[in-house]
Amino acid sequence: xxxxxxxxxxxxxxxxxxxxxxxxxxxxxxxxxxxxxxxxxxxxxxxxxxxxxxxxxxxxxxxxxxxxxxxxxxxxxxxxxxxxxxxxxxxxxxxxxxxxxxxxxxxxxxxx
Amino acid sequence: xxxxxxxxxxxxxxxxxxxxxxxxxxxxxxxxxxxxxxxxxxxxxxxxxxxxxxxxxxxxxxxxxxxxxxxxxxxxxxxxxxxxxxxxxxxxxxxxxxxxxxxxxxxxxxxxxxxxx
Numbered sequence: 729x730x731x732x733x734x735x736x737x738x739x740x741x742x743x744x745x746x747x748x749x750x751x752x753x754x755x756x757x758x759x760x761x762x763x764x765x766x767x768x769x770x771x772x773x774x775x776x777x778x779x780x781x782x783x784x785x786x787x788x789x790x791x792x793x794x795x796x797x798x799x800x801x802x803x804x805x806x807x808x809x810x811x812x813x814x815x816x817x818x819x820x821x822x823x824x825x826x827x828x829x830x831x832x833x834x835x836x837x838x839x840x
Numbered sequence: 841x842x843x844x845x846x847x848x849x850x851x852x853x854x855x856x857x858x859x860x861x862x863x864x865x866x867x868x869x870x871x872x873x874x875x876x877x878x879x880x881x882x883x884x885x886x887x888x889x890x891x892x893x894x895x896x897x898x899x900x901x902x903x904x905x906x907x908x909x910x911x912x913x914x915x916x917x918x919x920x921x922x923x924x925x926x927x928x929x930x931x932x933x934x935x936x937x938x939x940x941x942x943x944x945x946x947x948x949x950x951x952x953x954x955x956x957x
Contacts, residue, residue, distance in 0.1 A: 769950075771949050773948070779940050820944065826888075826895065826943065828885070830882065
């Protein structure tokens with residue numbers, strides 16, 4: 729089965745603190761993985777993607793993600809969050825049928 | 841480029857009426873996707889096109905839903921007749937095929953919020 733799981737539905741973090749969002753995948757081969765962000769009332773925007781090579785991927789807005797094959801994970805991180813990072817974050821897998829499979833999303837709330 | 845353009849941004853209609861959602865993809869992109877987002881079901885792919893041809897419509901809920909892409913710069917998603925359970929945000933996204941042969945880098949429009957009363 730090909731799937732993506734985001735274990736955390738909701739995360740609250742203080743402004744300036746670090747953030748890590750978890751993503752686990754199930755896929756038979758080397759996956760193509762993505763992180764998208766959705767701000768309130770907006771469409772999704774691509775933060776970063778992993779295809780192959782360096783397992784630490786840098787994205788926009790200061791985000792990075794690390795691919796760990798042994799753990800079937802692709803966690804998203806940011807060292808210091810800003811209030812504007814409050815949004816919903818989606819991990820996605822490009823499956824063998826040519827479609828993106830999205831996780832359920834993690835809602836991030838940033839407190840002052 | 842202006843990005844993916846969707847219209848209308850909001851649509852309120854009565855049950856039984858026909859609804860047409862419109863999308864203009866980014867110029868040069870050869871993939872177009874229609875998604876539906878609800879609280880209960882999350883983000884669902886309804887249908888996608890490659891070079892204006894429907895490739896996979898397995899996500900279309902039922903025959904009341906239809907989608908067309910008459911040319912590379914325009915697509916519609918039609919619901920006829922509409923029902924209250926169709927209330928959702930509908931997103932259009934477009935993409936290109938990368939050297940790796942995937943189309944996962946998708947650019948989303950702002951969405952159409954549909955309310956069926």
